[in-house]
């Protein structure tokens with residue numbers, strides 16, 4: 001067989017791409033990562049505006065056990081590469097009626113907060129915790145199974161061992177119940193007060209779906225906050241940076257500002273890539289970390305796709321976008337009391353956002369909007385100039401607007417939102433803003449080459465998960481593999497790591513069998 | 517055989533009519549959700565080939 005330039009070319013330096021790059025370099029393969037942007041990390045990154053370094057995309061570490069599993073597979077100690085801090089309190093929560101509470105991580109302290117708002121819900125809260133703990137135990141137990149070699153990770157023997165853990169049994173009825181309910185129904189069962197329901201029912205936004213469309217299984221995301229959200233020193237970009245160091249240590253290479261224009265497909269197999277400047281790089285296999293739509297329709301090209309694939313890729317819905325605006329503040333504000341501040345509206349307004357506004361392509365009044373405000377410099381002061389603060393504000397808005405163009409209203413809209421934040425949470429904010437950058441869904445799409453600026457790539461609903469999400473090993477182009485949030489299990493840094501592990505494992509097995 | 521086919525056709529027709537009537541009665545939001553579910557169900561089989 002002719003010698004190729006590299007064994008594996010990876011398109012994109014998101015967490016998925018870098019997970020593959022580090023694992024495959026460790027296996028001794030010649031790996032090259034090509035990243036279109038000048039920065040590493042894709043949706044888990046940051047940028048630097050005169051010392052203000054807001055997180056771009058991911059804002060905290062959830063499910064950090066998965067990070068440890070990746071390092072276990074790499075044969076390295078996570079502590080040598082990343083330094084985490086626990087985020088506690090988890091949220092400063094502000095409700096429409098003026099209620100403002102710090103939500104602590106500790107289960108019992110949280111019960112006191114619940115009791116101070118609605119004494120009747122304390123019992124429901126403890127029963128919620130007991131049920132969620134069962135599920136959490138399953139997750140922990142699965143992760144307790146020692147990692148085998150990379151090749152074995154995707155083999156039935158190992159997967160069987162993980163699935164057959166005893167802890168599955170007590171959690172089965174709860175899991176079955178959650179899986180057959182929507183999130184709003186689950187939350188309503190445990191809690192009676194609308195304010196408490198809202199506090200336990202908004203984190204479905206991390207799945208980028210409204211509560212009435214999203215699986216009840218997600219109710220344990222809120223519980224995971226009780227188990228700990230973490231923040232790495234240096235910001236979220238420390239995670240891809242750590243993976244890059246590992247990859248380079250094992251001999252892998254990375255090139256920035258190098259967009260891939262085409263995946264070279266001959267006789268139904270991927271043989272390398274062509275860059276925007278026309279250079280061709282040959283490879284034994286290609287892994288794409290780009291969105292599945294970009295990978296198949298733009299990089300592979302429709303002419304290489306059978307009808308069913310073309311149709312599926314074109315019609316698969318993207319998740320909701322995650323428009324964000326970033327702010328550098330002239331002075332630290334005492335009203336920023338926690339790493340995260342969440343502003344929620346009355347429950348009916350919150351529910352209406354989806355149907356009355358989002359689905360119709362409308363923007364709601366900022367005063368009726370929910371916001372997640374993240375202050376990166378709260379846990380790591382080095383992420384803002386001395387005495388100053390940096391904030392990222394994530395909100396819900398549709399990609400397609402009925403009456404406006406995002407580019408025309410980006411700044412005006414962000415300032416309206418900032419005025420609302422000033423009134424509802426941070427008095428004096430408007431005058432305190434030194435610098436602001438409004439990244440609308442359209443801008444997110446441009447900067448990250450992320451179709452529709454989609455939070456989690458593809459929707460994470462039943463019809464887009466499991467066998468209905470794009471495969472790690474392409475079914476129509478030999479030698480092409482996909483990793484990242486558009487594959488299983490979906491969006492979120494730890495899940496994307498899992499996808500990187502699975503794709504790399506399959507590739508290694510295919511190489512051993514001479515099947516790429 | 518023929519009569520069972522007729523029966524089946526009749527049943528399908530009746531189910532279609534009931535479905536239609538229920539659909540007409542749904543408020544706009546619910547109808548939107550049902551339409552979305554139906555279109556998802558139509559597309560799902562194609563997704564397993566990707």
Ligand SMILES: Cc1cc2nc3c(=O)[nH]c(=O)nc-3n(C[C@H](O)[C@H](O)[C@H](O)COP(=O)(O)OP(=O)(O)OC[C@H]3O[C@@H](n4cnc5c(N)ncnc54)[C@H](O)[C@@H]3O)c2cc1C
Nearest residue numbers: 012014015016036042043057058059060260484485492493
């Ligand atoms: C606003 C927001 C907040 C989030 N918050 C959290 C959170 O708090 N915690 C959490 O765990 N997850 C969070 N997520 C989700 C998480 O960030 C993503 O699921 C994850 O980072 C996606 O990683 P990925 O590897 O799949 O893809 P991406 O990060 O999208 O990486 C793809 C990479 O490919 C590159 N690329 C694309 N096309 C080409 C091309 N043609 N040539 C070369 N390179 C190309 C892109 O530039 C990009 O770097 C958040 C996401 C968003 C958007």
